Amino acid sequence: MKNTNINCLFLLILLGWSKSGSLLAQDVSIKIGFQDSIHSEILRENRKLLIHLPVDYHPSGQSYPVLYLLDGSESGLFNAISDLRRLQSRNLAPEMIIVAIENTDRNRDMMPVVANGYPGPPRAEDFLSFIEKELIPSIEKTYRTNGQRILKGQSLSGLFTLYALLTKPTLFEAYIGHSAGWFEESNAYFLDLSEKAFQKPADFEGRKIFLANSLNDPYDADRVIHKQLADFSELIKSRLGERISYKYVTYADYGHVPYPGFYDGIKFIFESEENRLSAESDESAVKKLVESFLIAVGNGDLEAIEPMFLPRATIGGASLREGKWNTFTTTIEDYLASKNENATRFTEPVSNYTIHISEGQLAFVKADAILYREGKAQSHNMDYFTLLKENGTWKFLSAAYTAKPIIIK
Template sequence: MKKLTLLFLFISTSIFAQTEYKVLQSETLQDSRQIKIQLPRNYNNNTEKSYPVFIVLDGDYLFEPVAGNVDYYSYWEDMPESIVVGVNEVGKRRKDTEYDKETFLPTKQGAEFFEFIGLELLPLIDKNYRTAKFAIIVGHDLTASFMNYYLLKEDPLFKGYINLSPDYAPNLKERVADALNASESKTWYYLATSTDDVESLNESNKQMNELLKTIDNEKFYYYFDNFEEATHYSLVGRGIPKAIESIFSIYRPINQKEYEDQVLTTKGTYYEYLVDKYETVSELYGLDIQVRINDFIYIADAIEISKEWDQYKDLGKLANDEHPNKMLGSYFLARYYEETGNAKKAMKEYQNAFALEEASYLTKDMMLKRIEQIKQDFGY
């Protein structure tokens, strides 16, 4: 019975995202703070992998919906696996977001909390966990406004900002717009309100949307939602997944819509489209990820439809580099040789593919049939 219990516990930490609860003693705040940390599935097994970080203000109620969506979307590879850190602010959020009534910049505990996030919490996470250089911050009304102060720094700590019905401090909208307009670093900015939001916040955020739409900066990625019939609180549940989908739209695997709208209509080769997609992911998010089998299959389908057989040669070499144990690369090269008239080399590549692991619809039975077909067609 003990062995079964131990096995169950081991499996659960491997399959599910892991949440840690910590109490941090802050020198800046002269106070302790409760922190929640969700690590990605199999974090302990992927020792060479680094992960983006989500800092979630109002972690007492925002952490779970953010962590749940991050775990769900990363499970389906629609976003990279990420570390989610929630900062509980029960009874402290008003002082944490305090600003001066003349300068409208953080003051007193607001200034201390600002430094706590940047000088204590983020460095602590970077020191103790494998983090990538891509951090996102999330907040709701007061904390959503507060987190925008990081945009005013010369070298902002965060690349992504998920603003859920922010209650902007005076002059902050204009300051943020000016900073984003002049920014030389890539910034993702999501803003959400709703028709049943607090009326003053809905109007303020629609005004902010009009302001941000005028920004002409190729490094600024902006997304806005005004949800129908959502309240100030229910918009949170709709805004978080929309923000994730928007910020990581380029990261997602190729789907049928991207295939039809972009892959098939690309001005370059299909192979170049695939390479460019992953180079863009690396450039935007600072993440070097393995080319997905799903994406290889979509590119191969495009080659089959267009009969651009020469593109199979480069695709096969890339597949062999990315998935050396899978039959993808050998199959693509076999198709190249088969369609360009080199039956002998095609049969050899099909034989090589047969000895490797199956991938998607590519099976050992399929390789055997291909080999037999070549033998019949060419008299081997």
């Protein structure tokens, strides 16, 4: 077996400008790992691997977690290492071994069932057996591992990650799936698989699961896959409860395979239980405050609104009317003084939240909502809030929105 170093070449690294104004550059080669391979009797083929070891692997004598990266490629390995470096610089993730599994026949390996465009024969069961019975034993025999295994897939390999979770929940300690989900015609298959898997809840004890999807995914324009994952999330939480650490995240500003998903997934997996519960508590409190504000402002309950805001907090908005944007900004004090408690009531249910919390003290919220008056949809609103924690209580620092009319033909 021959190992070949993988180098990422960064050309034109700026060193400065010469007196003539010409650009000086230098080639820099950075080693990110090496190539290896393993012969599989199960798949009856050789499988290429890209392997990354921690910088201090050889002198440290330590054992490390292993990240098994599906859809393995040099660019994918480099992106994973880059995100891990950022997390490690903030002490949010440990050093780890990465095993990137290159594809030979992706559709064959990742699909457990025949679907439109995937005639099969599907061999996800064989591919998972290869990982379990051949790849993992080889890696754990060759390298110093601590028994903590993470499986990460995206798109079709994200579907495989869910399949692995439901059929071999004890094989990995953590599962990360980006743009994960299944096709509509496969819904009955995966629901049946879920029901069978959840009959043995003890098998999922201590598993950590992070799933992510985009709300602007061109491959899921009607959000069917998102809805199925949202339903699956309710099912897995209701059946497994506190046995697992589970999070399903949607991103509104990214396309297929949302970029922040891997970073957020690894961060979630390695959060301490105390920090995770604290973060969940903060997120729940922030969401509750936003919902309370939208209910209060819709009902004209000005007395309820005032204590939600910090003094001199700002409110602003932009509404599209007759093809023209109308904007306003004001302080919370002036906003409340100008409001009429007898104004027409409305409701503004939120369909999706994006919440980012910094150091447990500052929160940024994006809420995608539809505003209704007398039961009729009036506008599509994007609400934005900045919140600050004051003496342990979240309060609004600013609130703003855009509103586009909904025209029913």
